[in-house]
Amino acid sequence: MQLETLIGSPLTGIEVCEPWAKALTTQPAVRQDLAGAFVLTFGSGHTATSLICTSPLRYLHSPKGTVFGLASGDAVSLGYRITQCDVTDASALRNAVSPTQWAPWIRLAHSATAQTLNHIDVTAEIWAAGSPSWGVDMTFASGQRLRLNYRADIDGCIELxxxxxxxxxxxxxxxxxxxxxxxLHPAAPLDFILDDQVWRSAKVADWPHALRKALQSHQVPEAFYCQTMRRALMARFQQRPLLRQRLLALRYPVQVKDVPEGLIEEIAQALA
Incomplete structure (x- = not known):
């Protein structure tokens, strides 16, 4: 990969897949700087080149990011995967990597679009924790700088x-x-098998009829609900290795509607 070949080309497009979407529940806006995957396109026509950046926690089933060799002889990992290719290959690659899981791509308006790239390099940034984080650092003709960082702590997002x-x-x-x-939510449409039955999700409406009736008549329904929810979510994550990886990457306290407090952390500890 030769990132320096992009120097002198204008940034002609930014597309994202699975952008940070919490705001979608209240307003039709998404963050431009956090997503599961990015495609940055430089130049136009048959000479255009794309950088495809994907989260290994979300796609490709790869536990590691792209490794770059430095002039010092050291090898460093970006945390995320990055591929440099022409736009034809980029279109094929992004649609073929995991077509059953990837959401539609969204083209973003960004202040750096149409600006010429003056410099690009892999550099380290020291965060509060003190350990270096490696990412792709870009400087444009206007002096604007952008950096692609990996945020394993935020569900494996890539940050621009x-x-x-x-x-x-x-x-x-x-x-x-x-x-x-x-x-993490019980109602997520992630089917699994428990007690030889297929559950469409872990929400109560999708529980087998016998369990729903037992919940209604149980002397301690809260305890029965917690026990059943634990078994259901445990089965979900045991049967979905990629989601189990995302669960084990959690770094913050978790509060999920319809899930008893502390249950997510308990399941993560059990699966670790």
């Missing part, structure tokens, strides 16, 4: 932002399956 500027959260709150971290 100014160097030193990072989106922050202090807890994970999920009210519905359509939100970020929505795969």
């Amino acid at each position: 932002a100014e160097p030193g500027h990072h989106f922050q959260i202090d807890r994970i709150t999920v009210d519905g399956p359509e939100q970020d971290f929505g795969w």
Whole structure:
């Protein structure tokens, strides 16, 4: 991969897949700087080149990001996967990697679009924790700088932002399956098998009839609900290795509607 070949070309397009979408429950807006995957296209016509950046926690079933060799001889990982290719290959690759899981791509308007790339390099940035984070650093003709960072702590998102500027959260709150971290919600349409039956989801409406009746008549319905929800979510994550990886990557307190407090953390600890 030769990132320096992009220098002198204008940034002609930015597309994202699975953008940070919590705001979608209240307003039709998405964050431009956090997504499961990015495609940045430089130049136009038959000479256009794309950078495809994908989260290994979301796609490709690869536990590691792309490794770059530095002039010093050291090898460093970006955390995310990055592929440089022409636009024809980019179109085929993004649609073929995991077509059953990838959401539609969204083309974004961005202040850097149409600007010429003056410099691009793989550089380290020191975060609050003190360990270096490696990413692709870009400088445009206007002086604007953008950096592609990997955010394993935010569900494996890739962050496109100014160097030193990072989106922050202090807890994970999920009210519905359509939100970020929505795969933690019982109603997420993620089927699994439990007690030789296929469950369409873990929400009560999808429980087998016998369990729904037992919940209604149980002397301690809260305890029965918690026990059944634990078994259901445990089965979900045991049978979906990619989601189990995302569960084990959680780094913040979790509050999920219709899930007893502490249950997500308990399941993650059991699966670790």
